Amino acid sequence: xxxxxxxxxxxxxxxxxxxxxxxxxxxxxxxxxxxxxxxxxxxxxxxxxxxxxxxxxxxxxxxxxxxxxxxxxxxxxxxxxxxxxxxxxxxxxxxxxxxxxxxxxxxxxxxxxxxxxxxxxxxxxxxxxxxxxxxxxxxxxxxxxxxxxxxxxxxxxxxxxxxxxxxxxxxxxxxxxxxxxxxxxxxxxxxxxxxxxxxxxxxxxxxxxxxxxxxxxxxxxxxxxxxxxxxxxxxxxxxxxxxxxxxxxxxxxxxxxxxxxxxxxxxxxxxxxxxxxxxxxxxxxxxxxxxxxxxxxxxxxxxxxxxxxxxxxxxxxxxxxxxxxxxxxxxxxxxxxxxxxxxxxxxxxxxxxxxxxxxxxxxxxxxxxxxxxxxxxxxxxxxxxxxxxxxxxxxxxxxxxxxxxxxxxxxxxxxxxxxxxxxxxxxxxxxxxxxxxxxxxxxxxxxxxxxxxxxxxxxxxxxxxxxxxxxxxxxxxxxxxxxxxxxxxxxx
Ligand code: BES
Ligand code: MN
Ligand code: ZN
Numbered sequence: 001x002x003x004x005x006x007x008x009x010x011x012x013x014x015x016x017x018x019x020x021x022x023x024x025x026x027x028x029x030x031x032x033x034x035x036x037x038x039x040x041x042x043x044x045x046x047x048x049x050x051x052x053x054x055x056x057x058x059x060x061x062x063x064x065x066x067x068x069x070x071x072x073x074x075x076x077x078x079x080x081x082x083x084x085x086x087x088x089x090x091x092x093x094x095x096x097x098x099x100x101x102x103x104x105x106x107x108x109x110x111x112x113x114x115x116x117x118x119x120x121x122x123x124x125x126x127x128x129x130x131x132x133x134x135x136x137x138x139x140x141x142x143x144x145x146x147x148x149x150x151x152x153x154x155x156x157x158x159x160x161x162x163x164x165x166x167x168x169x170x171x172x173x174x175x176x177x178x179x180x181x182x183x184x185x186x187x188x189x190x191x192x193x194x195x196x197x198x199x200x201x202x203x204x205x206x207x208x209x210x211x212x213x214x215x216x217x218x219x220x221x222x223x224x225x226x227x228x229x230x231x232x233x234x235x236x237x238x239x240x241x242x243x244x245x246x247x248x249x250x251x252x253x254x255x256x257x258x259x260x261x262x263x264x265x266x267x268x269x270x271x272x273x274x275x276x277x278x279x280x281x282x283x284x285x286x287x288x289x290x291x292x293x294x295x296x297x298x299x300x301x302x303x304x305x306x307x308x309x310x311x312x313x314x315x316x317x318x319x320x321x322x323x324x325x326x327x328x329x330x331x332x333x334x335x336x337x338x339x340x341x342x343x344x345x346x347x348x349x350x351x352x353x354x355x356x357x358x359x360x361x362x363x364x365x366x367x368x369x370x371x372x373x374x375x376x377x378x379x380x381x382x383x384x385x386x387x388x389x390x391x392x393x394x395x396x397x398x399x400x401x402x403x404x405x406x407x408x409x410x411x412x413x414x415x416x417x418x419x420x421x422x423x424x425x426x427x428x429x430x431x432x433x434x435x436x437x438x439x440x441x442x443x444x445x446x447x448x449x450x451x452x453x454x455x456x457x458x459x460x461x462x463x464x465x466x467x468x469x470x471x472x473x474x475x476x477x478x479x480x481x482x483x484x485x486x487x488x489x490x491x492x
Pocket of ligand 1: 265267277284341343344345346370371372373374431432437460461
């Protein structure tokens with residue numbers, strides 16, 4: 001599928017379907033749209049009347065035309081109130097239009113949408129992102145692809161000539177989101193720690209990044225006892241991934257992005273039982289997937305920040321060699337951990353990954369992790385938890401997330417709750433009481449970061465969706481990639 005930015009007036013465009021974004025206050029029809037209506041013998045007004053189209057956000061309608069213009073079908077997508085319109089409104093509108101065109105078997109789609117925030121570049125990027133992400137379907141594991149038959153081949157963004165560089169930005173970002181979606185959707189017999197390392201290798205080779213993959217022995221030498229405790233029972237060797245993007249010239253900032261990379265989480269000897277969602281635990285590398293997706297996008301967008309992409313990838317399994325509940329592990333910063341629950345494994349892998357990240361001397365660390373079911377209980381499936389004691393960094397991530405249209409909600413790092421992690425025999429336990437479970441998880445991670453500004457993102461809910469919604473399709477969502485890229489690019 002290809003995007004074309006053009007300044008052709010919509011009356012002169014020819015193709016299969018023209019879809020127009022209409023806000024609630026764009027009715028009754030005036031100007032060009034009134035002219036279009038008369039050219040198509042009033043069919044546009046008929047369509048509006050037939051379905052009582054009011055421009056409500058998310059509403060769609062389409063009709064066949066009998067001539068008068070160069071396209072066969074005319075569609076509408078509602079944008080809600082124009083003063084509430086954001087880039088996210090346009091992403092969703094473009095997604096709705098692309099889905100409609102696909103259903104109508106229209107190969108050439110013309111999109112006529114208003115410019116948001118007086119910013120044609122932002123508008124073009126948002127439209128391209130929404131349409132491309134909505135049209136991405138993953139049929140890698142189907143014997144027959146029932147989705148690919150009718151395809152939208154060309155999307156013409158009308159009134160957005162000269163926005164080619166925004167289209168390239170959108171393409172790079174979507175490449176990253178789609179990579180993350182496919183990594184999350186693939187099962188644990190396909191995506192292993194080795195596959196994650198290989199994916200990092202592919203990105204490094206394609207875009208000239210530096211890659212270091214630490215094998216088990218090297219992690220042992222660095223004292224990564226927490227991480228290796230988790231990896232111990234698996235037949236698959238752990239892979240500690242460290243991918244580095246270095247800009248040309250002196251970097252303005254040095255950043256680290258750390259992703260939880262559990263390619264499968266059985267729970268370990270505290271094994272997840274029936275009804276626990278164990279069959280979904282292939283998604284437990286959603287943080288690492290977002291990290292790799294962001295790397296793929298950032299490698300193409302070439303911002304002036306140096307970025308370290310890190311994941312302590314492993315599989316949490318059971319065997320005669322498994323860590324036992326009650327075992328004491330020593331992390332690479334020397335702290336000792338009593339593992340009172342082997343299913344709280346993500347924080348053990350992140351402990352050593354955060355220590356490694358801080359040793360790089362970066363200005364900020366952001367980690368993403370499908371860390372706790374408790375975060376899903378608190379915020380539901382669509383919103384991720386944001387934890388930080390650094391106002392500036394928390395603000396920068398929140399701003400980036402808002403621009404990206406990804407939802408985060410700040411949760412407190414209530415120091416008193418660390419009492420729940422007190423251990424009689426070691427420096428701390430890895431698991432606290434059930435109440436406030438995502439907060440104690442964040443407080444556990446805090447023991448492994450000293451002074452570097454740090455944000456922890458608990459993305460357990462939004463990395464996966466069961467339903468089609470906006471530009472997401474059922475499966476992995478690629479959540480986090482767009483926020484990370486926006487953060488690294490900086491305020492636009
Ligand atoms: N990977 C899970 C968290 C999770 C749950 C992610 C559901 C996505 C969907 C994590 O390793 C885990 O098992 N957490 C436990 C922690 C508990 C043992 C303290 C949980 O949330 O139940
Ligand atoms: Mn677990
Ligand atoms: Zn886990």
